[in-house]
Every structure is written in C-alpha cells, then in structure tokens.
Amino acid sequence: MSDVLINVQNLSKYFTASRNFWGNPTSFVRAVENVSFQVYKGETLGIVGETGCGKSTVGRTIVGLYKPTKGTVSCAGEDIHTAIHGPNAMTMRRKLQMIFQDPYASLNPRMTVGDIVGEPLAIHKITSGKDRQSRVYGLLKQVGLNPEHASRFPHEFSGGQRQRIGIARALAVNPEFIVCDEPISALDVSIQAQVVNLLEELQSEYGLTYLFIAHDLSMVRHISTRVAVMYLGALVEIAAADELYKNPQHPYTKALLSAIPIADPAAEAKRQRIILTGDVPSPINPPSGCKFRTRCRFAMAKCAEMAPELITGANNHTIACHLVK
C-alpha cells in the first residue's frame, strides 16, 4: 500500500456525563475508546456502525473539532492537535476538511452561498475581490451548481444542492483529507447516487483521501477501499471492502452484514439474519473486557476479563476478537 496519510493511535474521547456540586466530572460517556487505524493516501476508508457507536466522534476528533482524551492523531507524521494550536495552525487546517450530515444545519441561513463557499478563502486570505469571486464560481461549477447561485441563500436550495454547497466549501482550501460525516444519509436515494458520484469524481481529480462515515452498508461497500466496523466506541474489524463483506470474521460484523437485503428474491428468501438480542449497553458504563460480549453468541469467560487486541491476519484483515487467532 501507499503512504499513510492519517495515523490514529490509541484514540479515546470521553465526554463528561455528570458533574458533582463543585463542577468536577463524576462520570463519562466513553464515546471512543482505544481506537487505532491508518488512512492511506488516496483511499476511502469507510466507517460503519450503529448510531452512537462513536464514528462521528472519531471523524470530528481527526479534523480537530474535539480534543482527544487519550491517544494521538497525526497527518503526514505531524500531530494534528499540536499543529492546530501552534504557529502553523492554518497550514494544518487547510489539509483537513469535513462534509456534514445535515444539509439544513450545515449552512448558515443568513449568509449567501457565495459567502459560505468564500468564507474559508477569506479566513485563509487565499484570494480577494474579483479573484475570490471567480474562485467561488469555479467551485460551484465543479460541484454542479450555477455561478448565479452564489447570490442566493441556502433556504432556496434542495437537500442535494445544499450538500453540494457543503462540498464546495470543503474543497475551497484544497484539502488533502475530507471527513464525510454521513453526507448522504439525509438525502433521497436518487440524490445519494449523484452526491456519491460527485465525491468519487472529485477524489480522482484531486487525489483526495476520504474518511466516509455512514450506516448505509451497501453504499459504503461501493465507495470504500477499506471498511472499518465500530461497536460502542471500539474498533472491532477493519479490512478491504470486498474482503470484509465476503468474509466477515467478527460476530458483530457478521450480524451487521446479515441485515443487508439482497436484490434477488430467490437469494433474499434464503438469507439468514443473525438477530442480536438485547440493547446496546450504555457508553457511560460499558461492559468490561470485550464490549460486544453482552450480545455475543460466542461470549466466553475470557471475554469479560480482557479486551481483545486488534490482530492482523491474512489479506490484511484486522479483527479484535478472542475467537480469532
């Protein structure tokens, strides 16, 4: 494989859940716990998992919106969180951008589209006056909008168009790495395909690297080079997309993938769903050892005692499970 662009090492992010009278934290939401992975230059790493499993938190921590509780995130060897608070903050900021989930909340309703797309340019003092205007027009054209749209306000656009505006804003500073935080989950299926195709076109044109967070499993398979599966703040499995979908190893991944419907009635009738019992435990008080053990069919005594390490086996297939040797 090519070079590592983003290196996440033992990342944990806790949020304070409650405080005592003096304002000192007494309990934490363990949103992300001890997660490590790499994103290679030019690839798309998909992250899947249930709502609340910490995938968005991972994305936001990588781009520097959240400060990691433990562990490090580095971009091309440079620690992101040291960099964005240091003298070269702007250089680091320009490398990392994000596309947001909700196209209605991610655009300031009081700003014109031109101002929204031009804001990163203004902050980074990249261009000014006429140059900035033509750059904004160029960006709008690139994402399939008309330059005339620059003077309009976000409420005049449909969800898919708003998402394109968000993409144009992310592209404005020529980033290397874009976190796509469920960019299509709020869109209609027909529009989803358009946005995903646009993201793919932009990737091949600019050699972008994506972290694609989603819960649409088939869309993730389509767009991703590799796929990571998260459960309750922990990374359980990571492998090349085809390898993961054809040969899932972790019991949670197996259950998750068994939920994908097959577009063939004969095959669909034979599909065996693995139904997980019980609910996802609270991230405030997660189970000891392996976090999945409370719902796992194969749970053993060992699972409660220690958390499984991520082990890389054949085909670069990495799994965290005591069953897999």
Add this chain to the structure above:
Amino acid sequence: MSDNLFTPIDASLDTSYDFSRPSTSYWQDVWRRLKKNKLALAGLFIIILVAIIAILGPFFTAYSYSDQDLKIANQSPSLAHWFGTDNLGRDLLTRVLYGARISLSIGIVASISTMVIGVLYGGIAGLAGGRIDDLMMRLIDIMWSIPWLLYVILLMVVMQPGLTNIFIALALVYWMPMARIVRGQILSLRELEYVMAARLAGAGSWRIIIKHLIPNSLGPILITATLTIPDAIFSEAFLSYIGLGVSAPMASWGVLASEGATSLRSYPFQLFFPAIAICITMLSFNFLGDGLRDALDPKMRK
C-alpha cells in the same frame, strides 16, 4: 409499451435547476411577512407617527410645557387648549406632546441599553459555558427573584429621582431577560454544524460570534428589544406615578397621569389624555413585537 416510444430529452431542456422564485434575502422575507400582519403594520405606523409628533409636535404649539397661568387653570378642552389645561394653567396638549419625548426616549434608551448589556452578558455566558455560565446565570436567578420594584425604589432613593437615573434603573432591570434569551440562543447555535464548519475553516471566536452567532439570534433579540420598550414606558409611568420618576416641571406621561388622577372627580380629562397616549403607544409596540415574532420565525415561512 415498447421502448421506441421514448426518446431521451435534450439535456439543455432540463430546467429543474432553474429557479422561478426571485432571490430574496432574509430581511426581505421578514418584511414581506410583516406586511401581511395588518395589526403589526398599524402598530408600526402609529409608532412612527408618535415619534414624529414627539420630535416635531412641541414646535407647533403656541404654549410651553412649563409656562404657568393660574387664570386659566383647570380649563376643559377648548379650541385654544385642545386637551384643556392642568391645575397650574399649563396647556395639557403641549405637556402630552412633550411627555411623548420623555416616554419614548426612556423606552428606546432602556431597550438599547438592555440589548447591549444583555447580548454581551448572555453571549459571554453561552460561549464560555461550564462554571462561568453557571455562575453568571445563578447571579441572574438571584437578582430576578428580588422584586424589581424594591431595588428600583432603593436605587431612586440613593440616586435621587431624575431622567438619567430612570434610564440607569430600568436598564439594570430589563437586561436580565435579554441575557437569558441570548444565552439560550448561543447555546443552541454553537453546536450547529455550520458553526463547526466555520471553526474547521479556521475562524476565530470573534468571527464566529459576529458572522454566525449574532446574525442568527438577531430575531429573538429584536423581539425582546421591541417588547422591552412598552414595558419600560409603563414602568417609568408607574415610577412617576408614585413620585419616583422625572421631577416637575418636566412631564412624562406617568407624571401627567399621576397629576390628573388627583383631580379625577372634577376634571377627568386631565387623566384621560395622558392615559390614552400611554395605552395607544403600548398597544402599538406590543402589536409590532408580536408581529415581528411571527415574521422572524422561519417556521412560518410559506
């Protein structure tokens, strides 16, 4: 149906991306909605009228607000004195017109000063969060739990009644609801994705406050400010009524109503005219405030 019945459409004919609606800014939309609310529009019209009368009115009367003429004391409304005269023979119309200046300026100054203090205080509390926020909000809770009249009376006793001190006293009371509203707005807005996007782009706190947070909380700020004006006018009238307001011979509507009330049985018109002025102005501001609230609420968008 066979496939040859269909031909692909010329891509240039696809007009789904063209908009027929002309581009409107947020404030154009607000104005469009406000115009539909007849009551609010009437309120706005009356407020403008009252403001013009307050500014220009006193120049067009033949009398001064302070000239006494005991020979014509307590006259009923007549052609010479449209609103009659008071117990010292002063022209009541002139005094009501002059009172409009004082009452309106109290309303506007109170509203602007609460806006400045409230937005700053609430903005800092909302942005800082955590312990600072807790401390600042508990302070408001404590101050708000004391009846405001109590400490306004204490203030006026300490500072002597007068116009400036009424400004100060009212500003000290009315900033609290504003601060709460602004804090609530900032708390809900700062977690929105467009604020995150701005932070990702490298925007500093000031840019986020000025470009993103304040413009988006302007609606509730404006509504509160508009509704503070009638409150302040009424509070001043009340303070003047109990003798803590502006001092003679200056005449706010409250002072006039207070003087009129003492001779209510013999000369009811002396209370009637200032009371009508207070009523109309307060109603107008309240109608305008309600209309603005409807117009600024984006969920009402049609």
